[in-house]
Every structure is written in structure tokens, then in C-alpha cells.
Amino acid sequence: MVDLDIAALANVLQEAAYAEILPRFRNLGDGDIRMKTEAIDLVTEADEAAERMIRDRVAELLPDALFVGEESVAADPALLGKIGDADLAVVVDPIDGTFNFAAGLPLFGVMMSVVSEGETVAGIIYDPIGNDWAIAEKGSGAWLCRTDGSQERMAMRPSQPLSQMIGIANTGFFEIEKRRKLLVNLAEVRLFTSYRCAAHEYRLLAQGHMDFAMYNKLMPWDHLAGTLIAQEAGAYAARFDGSPYLPHHTAGGLLIANDEESWRELMAKVFTI
Known part of the structure; x- marks a missing residue:
């Protein structure tokens, strides 16, 4: 498995949220929201600015990784087909829940996964409003990580009828x-x-x-x-x-x-x- 500094990657998502996403929340201008494929598929200035910042920081931490962001693929669809064959890829959604974000609803997140030779080996979901992370590395469990350093193991609930x-x-x-x-x-x-x-x-x-x-x-x-x-x-x-x-x-x-x-x-x- 690739050697990852998962904490550093998690911090990148927090930094992008603080610098580019939260200042624009409920503060988007008239030209800051655009439709992509349909009225419920939106992109904002915050999506694009956050992805640029995450891409630059990932390049410092993992210079050999293929970077695949949602907005990058919108500009270059060929990127999507390269994930499965890449030795190492970092896949990012700078704002998941853009429709909610654009509507002023505080239900959005920043997501990153790391793919090594066609297998997902790490996943991070950062909640900018709650300021905490859900983090997993393959084989190491899933953890809710808070800014005070505390961690709580995540577990599915028992099966129900x-x-x-x-x-x-x-x-x-x-x-x-x-x-x-x-x-x-x-x-x-x-x-x-x-x-x-x-x-x-x-x-x-x-x-x-x-x-x-x-x-x-x-x-x-x-x-x-x-x-x-x-x-x-x-x-x-x-x-x-x-x-x-x-x-x-x-x-x-x-x-x-x-x-x-x-x-x-x-x-x-x-x-x-």
C-alpha cells in the first residue's frame, strides 16, 4: 500500500474550506453560480477555487499522483478514464452538495479518495460546518476525527427487518x-x-x-x-x-x-x- 500522510491530506480539505468555501457560503454574487448540465447540476466560484487550491497542495504532498477533480474532469473529460490505470490517483469533490451550498443550506462537504493501482486505499470526507472528518484507510477501520484530536470509531448499526x-x-x-x-x-x-x-x-x-x-x-x-x-x-x-x-x-x-x-x-x- 502506498505510504500516505492521511492527516496532511485531511488538513488540505480543511484549509481549502476555510480559504475558499466558507467565505463564499451565503455570500455568492450574481455571476458566481452557473448551470452545468441541468438546473440541479451547478458549479460555483467556490467549487473551482477550492479545487485549484486542493490540486496545488496535493501536488506538493504527492507529486507523482494523477489529480482528478470534478471540475477538472468538466474541463478535460479524458481524465476520468485514467483513474483505473494510474499507479496513484487522488480524486476530489471540492464541494459535494453544490446545489445545497448555492441555496444557502449548510449540508455540503469536501471529499477526497486515494486510488492505488485501481483500488481505493483511503477516503476522507470533511464537513466544513461541523469542522470534522470521516477518514478511512483500507484495513484500518473508519474514524470520525475532530479538531481537538479525539477520534471515534465508526460502525454500521445492526441489521434491521x-x-x-x-x-x-x-x-x-x-x-x-x-x-x-x-x-x-x-x-x-x-x-x-x-x-x-x-x-x-x-x-x-x-x-x-x-x-x-x-x-x-x-x-x-x-x-x-x-x-x-x-x-x-x-x-x-x-x-x-x-x-x-x-x-x-x-x-x-x-x-x-x-x-x-x-x-x-x-x-x-x-x-x-
């Missing part, structure tokens, strides 16, 4: 007929929602507050860090066909659950559409 499960179901990227079927099937669980912020959804999952999270669109900056953190907290994760979720995947869906038995029940009774 299907009728009592609560979780995340992001239904927006299914075609309409599949979405209708999925929404009917979701009546089998106790509660489902979407916070439009994978950073906080994965944190809630890995802290034992939810039973599952389901996503259809798989951009690496949205899911690599969170999936590793959830797995290190004890979750079972796989694509809809049961295959492992890998850094180069951008399709095939993803379901993370308390354990394999819960995963199979959810797939059989809810998410097979």
Missing part, C-alpha cells in the same frame, strides 16, 4: 418507468430520503444512523471515499449485479447495506426493477 430499514435512495437518475417501479417498491422500507449530498449521506450511514444507501449514477468523486468509509465501518457494498464497485466504474448502480444478507434482501425486494 426490511420494514424497519431507513436509508438513502437517489432515484433521480433512473428513466421514468423504472423510477415509478422503484418508488412503489420503496414502500417496503420504513423511510427513505435523499439529502442531495453524498458526503453527509455516507457519514450518516457509517455512523450507524441508516441501513442502506442506493445510487445509480457513479461518478468517482461522489462515491469512492464514502464507499470505503462505509466498508471499513462494516458495510457490504456492491453494484446492482453483485460485482465489486471499483474506481473506474461510472455505471451499474451501487447499493451499500448493513451486511450481505440485508444487501440481498434489499436487492430482491426493493431495487430489482
